Amino acid sequence: MSGHGDPVPLSSRKGNPLRGEAHVPGDKSISHRALILGAMAVGETKITGLLEGQDVLDTGRAMAALGADVVSHGGGAWSVHGVGVGGFSEPDGVIDCGNSGTGVRLLMGAVATYPFATTFTGDASLNGRPMARVTDPLALFGAQAVGRSGGRLPLTLVGAADPVPVRYATPVPSAQVKSAVLLAGLNAPGETVVMEREATRDHSERMLSGFGATISTDVTDEGRVITLQGRPELTPQTIAVPRDPSSAAFPVCAALIVEGSDVLVPNIGLNPTRAGLFETLREMGADLTYENEREEGGEPAADLRARFSPDMKGIRVPPERxxxxxxxxxxxxxxxxxxxxxxxxxxxxxxRVKESDRIDAMAQGLRACGVTVEDGEDWWKVTGMGAGGVPGGATVAARLDHRIAMAFLCLGMASAKPVMVDDATPIATSFPIFERLMGDLGATFTRPNA
Structure with missing residues (x-):
């Protein structure tokens, strides 16, 4: 069942080739951070291309609840009149982050070094996800978290009245944890240091620098060491959000498996900490090319062209990727x-700890569609059936997970029989125009209850 209303089943089936341009939404990771850092700057930050999915809208509402003036001007154009570092005020009500793990973890970091209490909740999926990985390092600043068993939402975070700077080594690769610690460090004295053994997406570091924070990254034998000087005065920015590579993945991958397809996805962010999928696809033999490579707002970008690729081969994806x-x-x-x-x-x-257990969700759904899958705690293997070889014909549980729903709808576009997801409503959290955009390219969707 959806956390935002009644379930809406949706099916896809083999039809025409996918052709044309896919103008996917703005990058979700950058959109969240633009709103949060804009709220922590002094003055007006102007944003264009903001992803207006539910996750990001929930973050915008949270910034308003903390005292910033957040205004939508339509068409992805927003302005944020920030209150400055140290300027947040205690929210009057509960902060509802919907389905967004990124949003809630970044927001926890942002308020962890303020001397007031903030209560967070979300939908059924988010309320089942672990938060201790963020609240544990935030406790080092002096913040206290009180929530359900396992550190789950609803949860109240009592910020540190006298925060101390922190030196923290992330136990698992997580841009969310790293970013939460850095955001908390903004309102702490001295230097906050985060060490990560494996590089994770670095949008926070890039954007903090752009807003005027003193931040540096050193690459050592032990990994990356990020050092942030606390209590800066952040300068408002004009931010053009590039299009989201995670959203682009769906039309790109659909084009690779649907016979006769040729799809161009313009202006995709190609930050090297986000582009692992495209590198992997090319290693598999995908006909995927970068055109018009350039830089947009400090982030590398390009237009991606994907064509039907019937001769792709399975590979071992390097774990460090x-x-x-x-x-x-x-x-x-x-x-x-x-x-x-x-x-x-x-x-x-x-x-295993995303919006759903994604290994189990994909393994079960793929098996139902006739694909052989093996899986373990931190690995899985898919035995391919070749171009056009997947039987399909199943109804798959989306498990309140937008990426599971979209993945199986893409599978249905190339399988022998249609594939149905039991609830397509979670797609709105990150890619609200998915159904229309894919339909414009030539995909065939059916709503059984319509």
Whole structure:
């Protein structure tokens, strides 16, 4: 059942080739951070291309609840009149983060060094996800968290009245944890230091620097060491949000498996900490090219062209690449089902604690569609059936997870029989125009209850 209303089943089936341009939404990670840092700057930050999915809208409402003036001007254009570092005020009500693990963890970091209490909740999926990985390092600043067993939401975070700077080594690769600690460090004295053994997406570091914070990254034998000087005065910015590579993954991968397809996805962010999927697809033999490579707002970008690729081969995805493509494994597993041979995906334990247990969700759904899958605690293998070889014909549980729903709808576009997801409503959290955009490219969707 959906956390935002009644379930809406949706099915997809094989039809025409996918052709045309896919103008996917703005980058979700950058959109969250633009709103939060804009609220912590002094003056007006102007944002264009903001992703107006439910996750980001919930973060915008949270910034308003903390005292910032957040205004939508339509068409992805927003302005945020910030209150400055140290300027947040205690919210009057509960902060509802809907389905967004990124939003709630970043927000916890942002308020952890303020001397007031903030209560967070979310939908059924988010309220089942672990928060201790964030509240534990925030406790080092002096914040206290009181929540349900296992550190689950609803949860109240009592911020530190006299925060202290922190030096923290992340136990698992997580951009959310790293970013939460850095955001907490903004309102703490002295230097906050985060050490990570494997590089994770660095949007927070790039954007903090852009807003005027003193932040540095040193690469050592032990990994990356990020040092932030606390209590800066952040300067408002004009931010053009590039399009989201995680959203682009769906039309790109669908084009690779649907016979005759040729799809261009303009202006995609190609931050090296986010582009692991595209590197992996090319290693599998995908006809995927970068055109018009350039830089947009400090982030590398390009236009991506994807063409039907009937000769892809299964590979072993290097485990050290997982952090740069963790959200893309569901749709990668769909492509793997249409490749030849085995695609081995090790080092992905993080998938067990996303919006759903994504390894189990994809393994069960793929098996129901006739694909052989093996899985363990932090790995899984998909045995491909070649171009056009997947039987399909199943109804799959989306488990309140937008990426699971979209992945199986893409599978249905190339399988022998249609594939249905039991609830497509979670897609709105990150890709509200998915159904229309894919339909414009040539995909065939059916709503059984319509």
């Amino acid at each position: 997982a952090a740069s493509m963790i959200d893309e494994y569901p749709i990668l597993s769909v492509v793997a089902a249409f490749a030849e041979g085995v695609t081995d995906m090790p080092g992905v334990a993080e998938l």
